[in-house]
Amino acid sequence: MALKTGASVLRLNTLRNAAVRYVERVLQLLSTHTRPEIAQNTKHAEFPGAKAPYVTEMKFLNESSYDPIPIYRVLDNNGSVLESREEPNIDKNELVNIYKTMVQLTQMDKILYESQRQGRISFYMTNYGEEGIHVGSAAALSPQDLVFSQYREVGVFLYRGVTVTELINQCYGNHEDPGKGRQMPVHYGNKHFNLVTISSPLGTQMPQAVGAAYALKRQPNNDRCVVCYFGDGAASEGDAFAAFNFAATLDCPVILLCRNNGYAISTPTNEQYRGDGIASRGPALGIRTIRVDGTDTLAMYNAVKQSREYAIANNKPVLIEAMSYRVGHHSTSDDSTAYRSVEEIQKWTTDESPLHKFKKYLETKGIWDEEAEKTCLKESRDTVVRTMQEAEKKKRPHWKEMLEDVYYDMPPRIQKQMKQMEEHLKKYPDKYPLDQYQD
């Protein structure tokens, strides 16, 4: 956890362009009134487990012993830059690309969510309210960086260059799905774009991302890092603690990026944890940490860009807690109005929308207008609708794909089972939906 002094340092980090001496003086000033009192002239104890002085006053620490970790932002609600020196230098085409990706993501979510309601796909999860986290972070990464995600990070996939067609093929599980129709919808993966295939068990990707970062670190002239996305709920899993601790002790170039959207299905954060969010756990485990406004795409971009440079240069992990609000339902199997108010949702749809803020920012810069917005919306919608119609017509993979890839080589017992099924289908072809699958 960030001691009060630690929080002051974090606050000061935002002033990183100020003169070093000035920073140090301010730091001292801030420190003196927030540092817990420690007896002077005591030498550090010699326990191997901690470097700390002895005190004679018994004092327990709790969550109020620390200042909350502040939330870094670049843009205000209307898309105006708060501190001009914090405005990142991003090429205009890139800024437009970032926004278009966010719009494409939202349109894909809208249409696929509806299509699930109509029974055209079995399941879906939207990304409403978290578009800025995905695209802002993805834009700050190198395409070579390896990404481990949870399931609500499709914006990263789109920004990397995965097409809407590939994503929708996965949701339909047709023969063009690289995952061969084996996993539920939204469990995307793409080897070419360094996006590790998503799995449902929560938090499992976290220690895996750390291991992958260790492997990258050992490669000669490594200039890649690993990014691992996870939600505030997943951070309660044992695997999250394992990941934090392994990343720190084994010096791994990994960005652990938490999407704190306030809910894990129906469970609000005050039933998930009682400390200062996820960020406070970073310093406790020796990890450089920052908390960011996840509805602010530029803040996300800055934080991830600097974290990436730091992680690769120092072979150290960074923890980013991106604060946001899960505007949509958890999934198509959830009605979130059963546990939260419509007014609460509305506030985050209007006042704190990452799309709205970023659009205003682009308009202020004179690189976006209503006309562009209309065209972009229409193109995005059309792409999704057209792709869905095509995806629906494509057959599912051959049923034999059910037994492939379990092992690198198919063991005799599985070969035998495949033959059994083959013979069974010869006898009962009309009892199975064979016409929907490839021959």
Place this chain on the structure above:
Amino acid sequence: MASLVTKKSVLLARLVKNVGDCTKRLSSHFIYYPDNDKPVEGETTKMNMMQAINNAMDLTLKNDPTAVLFGEDVAFGGVFRCALGLQEKYGKDRVFNTPLCEQGIAGFGIGLATAGATAIAEIQFADYIFPAFDQIVNEAAKARYRSGGQFDCGALTIRTPCSAVGHGGLYHSQSPEAFFAHVPGLRVVVPRGPITAKGLLLSCIREKDPCVFLEPKILYRSAAEEVPVEDYTIPLGKAQVLREGSAATLVGWGTQVHVLLEVAALAEAQLGARCDVIDLQSILPWDEDTVCNSVKKTGRCLIAHEAPLTSGFGAELAATIQEECFLHLEAPIARVTGWDAPFPHVFEPFYLPDKWRCYQALTEILNY
């Protein structure tokens, strides 16, 4: 809890070290039958199983620059000394300690393998592999399948000491192979001595599927034989027939193979009955052909393992043998196993499927 476990491990390691001195107390339930057939020609040197495993990892680290070896306390050589001298030889970035967290060790290993490195993870005792069960079952085993072959963690091998050691009690004695035998995508392997340990471990490390390599810890020091010095592998998914006969088929793995070899010798001496003794070696995928061909020849089968009876891997073998060899069976298939109780401390001599329990069961199926 953590320090207790470590303390216990060190204590156990020390005791295992003394196996030679107090054989009676620690390993009275079997006699070690060294392997006389060598898998490859060439120079050999006398090694115990710990040294053979160390040798396999040494060869891997030497020839594969991506290979890393990690786990709890491996840096100083491991509580069973299997990693002895490897950190000095290959450096701290290749042989290193992790925090005390099994789910972390397994997940970290999966990640290394996903990113293209060869990962050799150690879980200090098989009894403590369960915190990593989710990573092994839901993640490692399914990685290739769920990604349509785009990603895999085939370069991951998880080594872990298993089975009875004389006084290990509940949490230093377990044989968890059946839990993993129910997981498509995994390979589960158990060696019976130094030669098989080296060859099978090198196969596991190079195999393109994730492997759980269970090392019967009582053999680390008590088993010694002439092991080929050069690099060699023993195929996975293949059983080995160690002794031939026509009266019955005895199937086991790990330490239990030696119990069965002694039972076979006893049966020949006492009853004039010669038996096939099969070391299954690979629990998953297992060698149906070798086992069923033997049972078709002998008509009788005894399966023995240290793990509990109910849903033990013997159940899978028995069901398959019954299905494949129904017309050849002259007696019900016998299963001699640990009882359906946690592995006890002072009752170990009564708990294990020792040679007398196996011999009795064998006489029953021979006289059926």
